[in-house]
Amino acid sequence: MFVGEYYHSLDEKGRLIIPNDFRQLLGETFYLTRGFERCLNIYTITDWNNFSQIISSFSPTDNLMRKLCRFWFSGSIQVTTDKLGRILIPSFLIEYAELSKEVVIIGAGKHIEIWAKEKWEEFNKEENILENMNEINSKVAELWKK
Incomplete structure (x- = not known):
């Protein structure tokens, strides 16, 4: 399970140190993809394959799922850390996540x-989880009943 919040710098070549x-938990090779809130997501190979299999199983006649597949697969790359634990983020993903x-x-x-620091701070102000705690608690309670 991935937990925690780390502040790092992206160097001029687009390299970023992934916290130890x-x-x-990731291993040397994993997937980097566009996230849904203008951030980037990293998945283990296993979780990437599981999710990819799920979205690929939808009917090719489903327009919305075709859009999701294009978004998901075209914006994804397999990455490997270097000796210093860095990954190279391609420019199209740097631009996407600003x-x-x-x-x-x-x-x-x-x-x-992976978030731009300004975007993360903005997201936390806009999506104040504490304001939605009653709704969140009821959803969690439903899950606990199952």
Whole structure:
């Protein structure tokens, strides 16, 4: 399970150090893809394959799922860390997530997210989880009943 929040710098070549705690769970090779909130997501090979299989199983006549498949697969790459624990983020993903020098790497349970520091701070202000706690608690309670 990926947990925690880490502040790192993206260098001028687009390289980013992945926190050691995360690297130990990821292994040397994993997938980097576009996230749904203008961040980047990192998945283990196993979780990547599982999710990819699920979205690939939908009917090719389903327009919405075709769009998801295009978004998912075209914006994804397999990456390997170098000796220093860095990955090279391609420019199209840097542009998508609007990454600059300061980034935040967060654990999000089964995956990791990479955010531009400003976007992460903005997201946390807009999506104030505490304001939605009653709704969240009721959803969690439903899951516990199952």
